[in-house]
Every structure is written in structure tokens, then in C-alpha cells.
Amino acid sequence: MYRIIGIIVTLLFIMSILLAALALLVSRISLNRHVWLAGFFAGILDFFYMPLKYFFYKFSDPRILDKWMVSLKNISNRNSFKKADRRMIIAPHCMRHMECPASSKRTGIQCVSCGKCIFSRLREDASKYGYDLYIVTGSSFVKHVIKEKSYDAALLIACDYELNKVMMGLKGKRLITYGVPMLNDGCFNTEVEYEKVIETLELFSN
Known part of the structure; x- marks a missing residue:
């Protein structure tokens, strides 16, 4: 036996x-x-x-x-x-300017479109393609974001580790995820290939 x-x-x-x-x-x-x-x-x-x-x-x-x-x-x-019909973009605060004047709340950084960093442009493009933009200071903020509204899908911008972590965390939440990896890791001065972001937005445009 x-x-x-x-x-x-x-x-x-x-x-x-x-x-x-x-x-x-x-x-x-x-x-x-x-x-x-x-x-x-x-x-x-x-x-x-x-x-x-x-x-x-x-x-x-x-x-x-x-x-x-x-x-x-x-x-x-x-x-x-x-x-998906109701989509959002979740991006990390580490891409913002070091002198960012925006305040923060439970759902992340509240961009004021000051023009100092990429988020001013991303905020406009997100709206253009029908997404809400959330700038979070950590993956723990995502749980607050998904309670903000009823979303079908989330376009994630982050390093590969955070992308995979959030994708696993949202598995089973009836939220479809798609990731755009950043060019570098870190807590500040991180970057994303913006052409890749636009390419992805265009890919899913209706």
C-alpha cells in the first residue's frame, strides 16, 4: 500500500x-x-x-x-x-515628477495636470480613449481603486514584478487585466515607453 x-x-x-x-x-x-x-x-x-x-x-x-x-x-x-466597456488605467506614482504638487487620497495621487511629468499627458489620453486614470502609491491602493466604480478591465503600468503581483491579486475579481511594463524599476524617476502605452490604447480602441 x-x-x-x-x-x-x-x-x-x-x-x-x-x-x-x-x-x-x-x-x-x-x-x-x-x-x-x-x-x-x-x-x-x-x-x-x-x-x-x-x-x-x-x-x-x-x-x-x-x-x-x-x-x-x-x-x-x-x-x-x-x-470590455468600463476600463481604467492604474499607474505607479514613481513615474511622477519629484516636485509633484498633487495631493493623495485613498485612491491614489490626484493629478492636477501641472505639466511636469508624463501624467499630464497620460491623463488626457486616458480620457480620450475612455479610461479613468488612477495613480497609486502601492499595490495595496488597488483594492480601494476597484471599489471606486464598477470596472470591467484595468490597464496596468508598472514594473514586471508589480504587474504580475497585481494580476494575481485581481484574479477572480471579475476584472480583466493587461500590463504595460516600465523601462526600469525603482521608487522614483521610473519611465515607461509612452509609444507602447499609446499602441496599447489603440489596440483596444473600439
């Missing part, structure tokens, strides 16, 4: 490793082209996220894992995001 249980556990362990390895391979491929079953493989990587994160910490760069996972989720969510 114990021998059978041992064999079953061993087989399950081997299958888990092979499945996780296959999901990693597919996620890597997804950076350059469309892949099938992106949502399925993204779910596998979500399930094995912590051990995979540890593996990447030991032998590579954990940001690579997040980048691959975000790519998979973007492919998986693309069609559903395009069909």
Missing part, C-alpha cells in the same frame, strides 16, 4: 516538474509570438509561483519569471479586454 502511494507521489512530482517546465518554455516563447493555451499555462505558473521564484532567485533573475508570466497573461486576456 505504502509502495503504491510512494509511486503515485513520485509520478505526481515528476509530472509537476515537467508541466512547470513546459509552462516556462511556453511563457518564454510568448515574448516573441502568440501561443496557444496561454491562460492555462499562466495558471500553472501562478500555482507554482513561489518555488519557481525561489529557483530564479538562486540561478537567474526573478524579474525574468514575472516578465514571462505577464506576457502569457496579456495574450490570454487580450480578446476579453477588447470587449
Whole structure:
């Protein structure tokens, strides 16, 4: 009896490793082209996220894992995001100017369009394409943002780690997510390729 249980556990362990390895391979491929079953493989990587994160910490760069996972989720969510009616943009405060005069409340920084940073332009473009803009000072603020109004989808701008973290956190919230990664990490003076933001807004324009 114990021998059978041992064999079953061993087989399950081997299958888990092979499945996780296959999901990693597919996620890597997804950076350059469309892949099938992106949502399925993204779910596998979500399930094995912590051990995979540890593996990447030991032998590579954990940001690579997040980048691959975000790519998979973007492919998986693309069609559903395009069909969404009520959309918002959630962006990090670290992209704002060091002398930003805007105040903050529970739903984030209240941009006053002072013209000192990219948010003045993003605020205009968000409105143009039918999005509400939220500038948050941390992923914990997202829970307040999603209570502000009834949204169908959220376009996220952040580093790959925060993108993946928020995407996992909003899984099951009936909110479709799509991520635009920033060019660099950090707590201030971060940047995003604005052409990529516009390209994404155009992609989902009705």
C-alpha cells in the first residue's frame, strides 16, 4: 500500500516538474509570438509561483519569471479586454515628477495636470480613449481603486514584478487585466515607453 502511494507521489512530482517546465518554455516563447493555451499555462505558473521564484532567485533573475508570466497573461486576456466597456488605467506614482504638487487620497495621487511629468499627458489620453486614470502609491491602493466604480478591465503600468503581483491579486475579481511594463524599476524617476502605452490604447480602441 505504502509502495503504491510512494509511486503515485513520485509520478505526481515528476509530472509537476515537467508541466512547470513546459509552462516556462511556453511563457518564454510568448515574448516573441502568440501561443496557444496561454491562460492555462499562466495558471500553472501562478500555482507554482513561489518555488519557481525561489529557483530564479538562486540561478537567474526573478524579474525574468514575472516578465514571462505577464506576457502569457496579456495574450490570454487580450480578446476579453477588447470587449470590455468600463476600463481604467492604474499607474505607479514613481513615474511622477519629484516636485509633484498633487495631493493623495485613498485612491491614489490626484493629478492636477501641472505639466511636469508624463501624467499630464497620460491623463488626457486616458480620457480620450475612455479610461479613468488612477495613480497609486502601492499595490495595496488597488483594492480601494476597484471599489471606486464598477470596472470591467484595468490597464496596468508598472514594473514586471508589480504587474504580475497585481494580476494575481485581481484574479477572480471579475476584472480583466493587461500590463504595460516600465523601462526600469525603482521608487522614483521610473519611465515607461509612452509609444507602447499609446499602441496599447489603440489596440483596444473600439
